[in-house]
Amino acid sequence: MSAKRMLPIARAAGYEGSARNFRRLVAEAKLLWRNEHHRGRRPAVWSPGEYLVIDWAQAAPGLLLFCAVLAFSRWRFVAFATDQRASTTLALIAEAFNAIAGVPARVLADRMACLKGGVVANVVIPTAEYTRLASHYGFAPDFCHASDPESKGIVENLCGYAQRDLAVPMLTEAKIAGVPVDLQSANAAARAWCVEVNAAIHSEI
Structure with a gap:
């Protein structure tokens, strides 16, 4: 219920302040209520070989990061691209499978x-191209619920990690050296980075 709708009720109950102050009070009360009545989230329980979670992140103007992580083992795949077109995304999914060897x-x-x-009844229908790729490789496409970024937090963490630990140092070194970063050299650095981070055993597993 909005502060505008509540104001006449509050005035009838004896509130004598201004409408502006009432809006502030209502906003503060709503924030407190949301903090105390969070919808909650059960921690995800992953099974081996069950989920590969994918997402895109911005590395630099004109340079994007495709990130994928196996949910159970935390095995990571990162590659650079210059666009997020369907053909690029599907090719990188296939490349991730090739790197996984499964x-x-x-x-x-x-x-x-x-x-x-x-989207039909809040269920996402994949494109024909994505369906063909899924049929070829034998996996089921799955999509997050609308406005629910927490459900793929595992890959959001990877995106931030790859931006900080891979993209920023690589771009900084290239800027200092005065050498432009091309896609081929960026992906060579990404492959080396993936070998390094995947060699470390994750604390949770």
């Missing part, structure tokens, strides 16, 4: 336009 049961993505053909 195919998970499901691939979880947010509602990215390049993979989303439409």
